[in-house]
Amino acid sequence: MSSRKIEETWRYHNSTKHPGMPPHYMDWENQPIPFKIYTSLDPIKIPNDLPFSDVPTLEALINQPSGAELKITPDFRTLGRLLFLSAGITKKKKYPGGEFHFRAAACTGALYHIDLYIVTSDIDGLDAGVYHFGPHDFSLRKLRNGDYRGVIADATTDEPSISKAPTIIICISTFWRNSWKYQSRAYRHTFWDNGTILANLLAASSAYHIPLKIFVGFTDKSVNELLGLDTFREVAVSIIPLGRTDNEITGNDIELENISYETLPLSKEEIDYPFIRRMHEASSLTTKDEVREWRETKIINPTPDAKGKLFPLKIDYENDFENDSITLEKTVLKRGSTRQFSRVPITFEQLSKIIYRSTQGIPADFLSPYGTTLNDIYLIVNDVDGIPKGSYFYRHRDQSLEPLKEGDFRHEAGHLGLGQDIPADASVDVFLLADLDSVLDKFGNRGYRAVELEAGVIGGKLYLAAYSVGLGASGLTFFDDEVTRFFSPHAIGKSVMFLVALGKSVKK
Numbered sequence: 001m002s003s004r005k006i007e008e009t010w011r012y013h014n015s016t017k018h019p020g021m022p023p024h025y026m027d028w029e030n031q032p033i034p035f036k037i038y039t040s041l042d043p044i045k046i047p048n049d050l051p052f053s054d055v056p057t058l059e060a061l062i063n064q065p066s067g068a069e070l071k072i073t074p075d076f077r078t079l080g081r082l083l084f085l086s087a088g089i090t091k092k093k094k095y096p097g098g099e100f101h102f103r104a105a106a107c108t109g110a111l112y113h114i115d116l117y118i119v120t121s122d123i124d125g126l127d128a129g130v131y132h133f134g135p136h137d138f139s140l141r142k143l144r145n146g147d148y149r150g151v152i153a154d155a156t157t158d159e160p161s162i163s164k165a166p167t168i169i170i171c172i173s174t175f176w177r178n179s180w181k182y183q184s185r186a187y188r189h190t191f192w193d194n195g196t197i198l199a200n201l202l203a204a205s206s207a208y209h210i211p212l213k214i215f216v217g218f219t220d221k222s223v224n225e226l227l228g229l230d231t232f233r234e235v236a237v238s239i240i241p242l243g244r245t246d247n248e249i250t251g252n253d254i255e256l257e258n259i260s261y262e263t264l265p266l267s268k269e270e271i272d273y274p275f276i277r278r279m280h281e282a283s284s285l286t287t288k289d290e291v292r293e294w295r296e297t298k299i300i301n302p303t304p305d306a307k308g309k310l311f312p313l314k315i316d317y318e319n320d321f322e323n324d325s326i327t328l329e330k331t332v333l334k335r336g337s338t339r340q341f342s343r344v345p346i347t348f349e350q351l352s353k354i355i356y357r358s359t360q361g362i363p364a365d366f367l368s369p370y371g372t373t374l375n376d377i378y379l380i381v382n383d384v385d386g387i388p389k390g391s392y393f394y395r396h397r398d399q400s401l402e403p404l405k406e407g408d409f410r411h412e413a414g415h416l417g418l419g420q421d422i423p424a425d426a427s428v429d430v431f432l433l434a435d436l437d438s439v440l441d442k443f444g445n446r447g448y449r450a451v452e453l454e455a456g457v458i459g460g461k462l463y464l465a466a467y468s469v470g471l472g473a474s475g476l477t478f479f480d481d482e483v484t485r486f487f488s489p490h491a492i493g494k495s496v497m498f499l500v501a502l503g504k505s506v507k508k
């Protein structure tokens with residue numbers, strides 16, 4: 001793989017740690033708008049009138065439809081529902097200067113720098129074409145007329161989940177929309193914020209019985225060209241085929257005409273963060289051989305032997321979702337990021353459900369066999385009825401918590417979460433850490449995109465699981481090396497990928 005010079009990733013990762021980021025003042029006059037708005041293309045209204053699925057969230061979190069025998073083509077209404085539940089506007093809040101629109105999935109800084117494109121064959125209600133999804137008016141805009149799935153099949157070397165999919169979603173990030181606030185660290189956020197959207201999409205596809213798979217390995221250039229992206233500023237991040245038919249479209253040499261449509265300026269000026277572009281370039285795949293090698297790569301993430309007493313998760317595996325999990329649609333409409341946790345305990349049963357349901361596998365091209373994970377879960381338990389306060393490692397293999405250090409670590413939790421009150425007040429803080437060296441050793445620089453994205457997906461699932469059982473959650477940023485030190489010696493050599501706080505929200 002050409003992206004083997006992994007010192008590029010280490011340079012990027014180490015330079016974007018907290019503390020260490022250069023001081024930064026937000027220029028409110030130059031804040032980018034949170035939408036990509038094509039000004040010369042007509043909107044095609046997306047239907048959003050499908051009845052709710054009524055599937056409990058905890059069930060939707062793990063029942064991924066799969067199997068080669070499934071033949072399902074989502075119609076436009078179903079596609080519309082999936083778009084709404086993953087990236088639609090779910091809440092509007094008025095403030096003195098106007099109205100703010102919140103979306104289905106959490107996003108760093110509410111800056112919403114991830115856009116979704118659709119590449120589809122003819123489906124019921126929608127003609128074949130390449131479309132952009134505009135959440136601001138819940139409409140599609142057509143960029144190309146006709147069936148272009150072959151370009152994606154070609155970019156992913158004709159993998160059947162793509163070549164037999166009637167419809168494909170492509171997620172892209174526009175860096176400036178996030179780097180305005182977070183500077184070069186925004187490249188990490190690209191995958192975190194794409195990950196939370198994908199957590200919702202996975203649950204929605206399960207609720208509406210649409211098989212899907214996440215692809216991170218593809219030849220970047222052809223996908224970016226298909227969407228007419230200005231790759232200095234915006235790039236494709238993940239590809240998600242939806243549904244499955246008998247008809248296989250093969251990668252072919254479609255001549256792509258250049259397209260470039262006018263979009264509304266994001267802000268007065270855009271500031272370039274070259275580090276982001278360098279990291280993206282270093283993790284790009286240029287040949288189909290690289291893509292094949294990527295997909296054949298397997299990684300084993302061993303669970304070390306346990307020391308001492310374990311706390312097995314407390315789960316009624318058959319019935320845990322029937323009694324107390326609200327439906328996926330209600331969860332997504334209710335979800336937000338908890339702004340203040342009340343310092344009260346949650347139960348070990350609640351924590352068990354949330355962890356179990358959020359970690360049952362992600363269908364992705366870099367996680368094979370199904371159930372493989374690149375990220376490990378570490379926890380600070382501030383207040384959970386049924387287990388002592390302290391730090392823990394989640395033993396994925398035997399679904400139990402292994403105590404690392406007993407004690408009251410609220411103060412440390414607050415500090416590790418960048419000195420914020422949220423992780424100190426939460427009942428539990430869930431940290432995702434990965435052995436980045438082994439990931440890069442196996443996958444090359446592209447592995448960085450995968451491991452950050454997987455963390456974002458698990459983080460998004462933790463949000464959904466928490467809200468579905470009446471609790472709150474918030475993603476958080478962190479002091480990188482201090483978190484590793486806190487969980488060491490167990491976590492020695494690992495890098496922090498994501499942090500989610502869980503607990504009871506203070507009712508406003």
Ligand SMILES: Cc1cc2nc3c(=O)[nH]c(=O)nc-3n(C[C@H](O)[C@H](O)[C@H](O)COP(=O)(O)O)c2cc1C
Nearest residue numbers: 102103105106107108109110192336337475476477
């Ligand atoms: C990866 C990630 C990191 C976040 N970090 C913080 C944080 O450090 N502090 C905070 O108050 N909120 C944090 N948030 C919450 C976002 O600010 C929130 O998702 C955004 O404002 C949108 O609001 P909503 O989640 O209520 O829809 C984070 C969210 C994500 C997904």
